[in-house]
Amino acid sequence: MTDFFAKFYHFSGRALAVLFIASIPLSLFFWHFVSDSGELDPATEEGFAKVLNENFKEGDIIFPENDWDLDFTKKLNNKIFPVYLSLKELKSEDFEYLKEDDGRVFFLLNDPGRVETLLKKLKLREIRRFDVPKGLVLLAEDAVAATHKLLVFSRDIDKAREVYFTKKDEKRYCRLNSGGDWICAKNNWNYVGRFTAKFNGRIPERAVWAHPLSKENLNIVFDLPQGSRHLVFNSVLREAGWMSPNKAPVHVTVFADETKILEYKNESVRNSFRHKAEIPQGAKTLRIVITTNDDRQRHFTFNGYVAP
Amino acid sequence: MNFINKIGKLDIILASIVSVFVFLMIFCTRDAIGFVRDEGFYMKAANEMADWYESIERSFAEGEFAKPFSQKQTDRYFRFNHEHPPFMKELFGLSNYIFHRKLKILETGSSARLVAALFAALTALMIYLFGQIFFNRITAVTAPLLFFMMPHLFFHSHLACFDVPILFFWSATFILYIFCIKTGKLSLHIVTAVFFALAMATKHNVLFIPIILFASWLCFYFFSYRKESRSFSIKHFLTSVPKVFYFMVLISIPLYFLLWPWMWHDTVNRVGDYMIFHTKHVNYTNYYFGQELATGPFPFSFPWAMTFFTTPLPQLICFFAGVIWFCSEFKNAASAKDREASLAMISGSLFPIFLIALPSVPIFGGIKHWFTGYPLMLTAGVFFVCENLKKLVKTDRYKDVFVALVFFAAAVSLVQPNVKFAKRGPAFYNLLIGGAEGAAELRMQRNFWGYDMIDLAETLNKNAPSHSKVYIMGAYEGVNLNSFNFMREEGLVRKDLIGVNNLHDADFAFFFFEKQNENVFNEIAFEFGTAAPIAITSVDSVLYSALFRRTK
CATH class of the missing domain: 2.60.120.1060 (NPCBM/NEW2 domain)
Incomplete structure (x- = not known):
């Protein structure tokens, strides 16, 4: 047992020293080149805002896929809301209370490949797609007509x-x-x-x-x-x-x-x-x-x- | 064992340089960080304390020496925020009294933060001395610098709160206890007890220290010390108990009460209220990998994982190294006393994390509640890494140069994350989780306490018409109205602007993103007629806060 601890101590010491050295270039590289790699580029933000400004109607709702980079909101016209930051948690039944009867749903997607999965999962029907430089705006509506609310x-x-x-x-x-x-x-x-x-x-x-x-x-x-x-x-x-x-x-x-x-x-x-x-x-x-x-x-x- | 011999003239110079450097770094950057929620309460309490000092001055001038200590007077000045011990508030108040009221060179907020910067300097000094006495000079110089290059620690060191002071007291008490058991000097036992009284009067965390240390000593007594001395009498037991434990009863407790005039009257009820407040402390909701931690039981992994993901990589490696080093010292100790000392270091490092990990303990404030043991394991870790770095070099004369170069390079690699998160340390996540973006994507708690408005205040100050009302999100862990008002006094926010907690009354609104409060984003949009902020704060494009202007 003593031998095991001695070996572990010796090995872990060397390993931690090597890891410490390795952490230096890793940190430098990550914080200089990688840490902001997920952000939306200005042209895409511009594109999202333009599509919304031209097509949004009262009663519609918006879900950005990237829900932490909200620079695009700075370019929105007034009266364009709500913007829900919860696409990851969204379920089809949630729409009943999130939007008006005839409201439509805008999805601001970074990954255009997600469209079909999203429509299927949320039981929506596609109305239109808008291309933006590095992404896509998907406009959708209820696949089955929602209950008419008086x-x-x-x-x-x-x-x-x-x-x-x-x-x-x-x-x-x-x-x-x-x-x-x-x-x-x-x-x-x-x-x-x-x-x-x-x-x-x-x-x-x-x-x-x-x-x-x-x-x-x-x-x-x-x-x-x-x-x-x-x-x-x-x-x-x-x-x-x-x-x-x-x-x-x-x-x-x-x-x-x-x-x-x-x-x-x-x-x-x-x-x-x-x-x-x-x-x-x-x-x-x-x-x-x-x-x-x-x-x-x-x-x-x-x-x-x-x-x- | 003589610890003092290990401190030479050069160490006094180096320790002073490190401490003064830390003090200046913290104090000179104080305006970069908004006043957090708790600071509003403590700065208000500091004003009350300064009032009390003025009343003492007046009463003494009139020859009424007992008047300021009467129940009427102490209740008047100590009632506010009486659920927290007084020592730091008394110091904030003293600083306020001297630098704000008498000398008129600092505002209320800065005078309180001056005390915070002093405690940061004391922490640097403590780490230096711990590093030099227990390890070597390169550890002593490197450890405090690496310590303050953790963005969470750099941030909290600015705050007129109790968290960094109690970190100082927690770690220093463990270090002093080791001096006590290793030297046996009576004077050191008394100093430790006095020091512990100040610690108790700072924050209740340290109340666990005597329990941990005495339980540990008891184990060593029954399994080791008693056998070594071959005596089994009660008298032997009582004389063997380290005197510091007696002094904690005889000196620490009376001194603790002496420092807290609120407890002088109606003592039983007030002590009871204090205990109840902290044993039944409310939980503040945290997001943890998409899970809303609003009520217990909380995941055991929470503080361990948060430590893992919120400590920069080089320091995190040192944490592991420190714990391994303490364990190896425990295993290979030459005597039972050395072994007890090593166990004390392990407890001092890890008990705070273990305590918060218990599922029934509320998570109220993130890592600040368990970072009290970081100085111990970081310093030991720097030493252990340092010794092993030397082993990687074959030629003796290059060993120290190599180690110094590696630590210098580590410090350089930490500049960028520290600069990025200088204004919002609690938002820092390391590269193991993908930084700020990775943490946001994984739904980790993004920030705390609605302090993040300094960058927004610039736009607000420039654009707001005279006497505009600003919604500060006070009901949602946003800015506390006291904090907002102290920021106005400090000149960080224009003096004519009015903070309000009702969105309906507001012309402008701050939005501080926390997942549990994201609804406020749309509430502001509905009320103001726009979802377009006029300014936002972000790091690596991750949004932390925003400023909105009413359009309807």
């Missing part, structure tokens, strides 16, 4: 009929600001408005921020479009919420006119709560009521839609 909470929150808090007989209205958010108090967290949250644990989706107050009911009322029959309602607490020592659940109730169609507790856990409900025929309004017994870190968010 009302999308995250998109239409500024079109809600009213948002208010009730406490016993008191009623306190929130006011719609120019940014499309319902401001309910001076606290900057006490509003109802557009936000994002990870419902699937991977990619931040569009959502509505709706922080409840202790023992008060937050009411969000929408006019239901004609033909509304199905409700899809998802909710999740943001990270600071589910990681908080406060474990008070958030109670959610949904009424179609005066009929209760959904009721559940969003426990203080990491995962999201996904529900579906039928909307009675001819119902005119949808009222979402959110409350909790302890509002500390109840960073509650929801998304979903109403379909025919």
Whole structure:
């Protein structure tokens, strides 16, 4: 055994000395010539930005394959977003909440050879390819027509009929600001408005921020479009919420006119709560009521839609 | 054994040169690095401390010597940030009191960072002395330079935080303990205990040291020391315990409480609160090979792999060499005391990493929480590599020249990565993972703490209309509002600009990329009507932060 250690010590000493010497040219070579080899060249960045500036329509979404070299965004015109940095985690079912019904998907690819695999994996149909110097922009759409959504909470929150808090007989209205958010108090967290949250644990989706107050009911009322029959309602607490020592659940109730169609507790856990409900025929309004017994870190968010 | 004899006049000169060089390198580049999240709290605490020193000055002038130490006064000045021990904040405050308030030559931020630079210099000095006393002069000169050529260490050395000071105290306590057991000098045991009190008053990490060292000593006592002396009585046991352990109880603990006036009153509850805060510390989410580490259990491999991938290659090889050298010293030790000393060095080097590797221990801040043992294994490693490099040369008179040339070349090879990551050390990944690009591709944590705004501030200062509001991402591990305000005071951000934590109110927005917060990118785009930043920061094209301007 002693002999083994002596040999190991002798060998490792020599080996480490040689490795140390080898690390010098390796470091020099890597940091001078290799460390930036994956970056996009300016012409490709220019190409990505040009294609997006000329072809992007509101409701479309963008996925760059290289999600850490974002120099191309500097050349984008206004109103060209969202840019999702999560192509690696993307699954076909994610599109339901990431884009609008008829929205298209732009993929900014470094490797044009990935097109077929990507389309197959994400169940998309190619619309068009745009060549750029060292890459490709792929424009795609859903292979099967997506569910037509009459009302999308995250998109239409500024079109809600009213948002208010009730406490016993008191009623306190929130006011719609120019940014499309319902401001309910001076606290900057006490509003109802557009936000994002990870419902699937991977990619931040569009959502509505709706922080409840202790023992008060937050009411969000929408006019239901004609033909509304199905409700899809998802909710999740943001990270600071589910990681908080406060474990008070958030109670959610949904009424179609005066009929209760959904009721559940969003426990203080990491995962999201996904529900579906039928909307009675001819119902005119949808009222979402959110409350909790302890509002500390109840960073509650929801998304979903109403379909025919 | 006389350690002092190993320090000659030349060593005093060399150690001074190395320390002063490190101090100047750190202090003169302080404005290149934005104020991190924690610094905002500590700089605010430093202001409170400076207030306390002023109150002491006033009270003493009025002949009221006890007043500043009354509960009313100590609670007033020590309440803020009382969950962390006071020593560094007291020093930051003292520097603030002298250089900011009295001499008016430094702002609050710089006065606190002056203390950080001093601790970097002390660390360089410690490494030099450790290298010279235990190894040789070439190790003593090379090790501190290689140490500060690790981008993470260079970065953290700038910060008015506790991490590099506790690294200094951690490593130095282990070194002093070895001096204690090898020399047996009473004065050294007392000095170690005093030193350990300062360490405890800096950060709680060191509370593990007596446990590790005493457990190790106990093992040696029962399996070796007791047999050597052929005595089995309790009296023998009690007289054999190294005196430093008694002094840790008799000197370190009282001195620790003396340094922390917050603990003078309601002591039991406050000590309890302190313990609870740290035993139940929240976790800060980290990305690790695409896995979101938000709640435990955390992978055992995390700190080992992060050390492997965030240490430049030459120093990483030295780490391995250092551990092998300590192990071989343990194996071949001539006496039990030497063996205990080697075990102490192994523990001092690796225990911090092992502790964070435990699945239940939260990962809150990356490598800064386990780099406390790096000086020990790096220095030993430099020596071991140095000795083996000599073996590669046959002619005696060229051996030292060859070794010096190799270390010089290693330092040259480290210039480029250090320059690239000088402003964002926590973002450094070595070539084994493919550098910044490789780490980004593999979904590793990209950066921490929203400090990375110095390059953006230039554009902001130039373009923002008067009194613009700037979203600082405070709720998402971005800039802390205190840090932002201290950067304004320092002149790094224009003084009329206002930091806000609500995107809706903002005219400009900082975006600090962390995978867990990437949603903020699109939230800014929706709110501002654009996804086109007016400035970005990057290394090798990997984006770290961006500045947006409202268009609607």
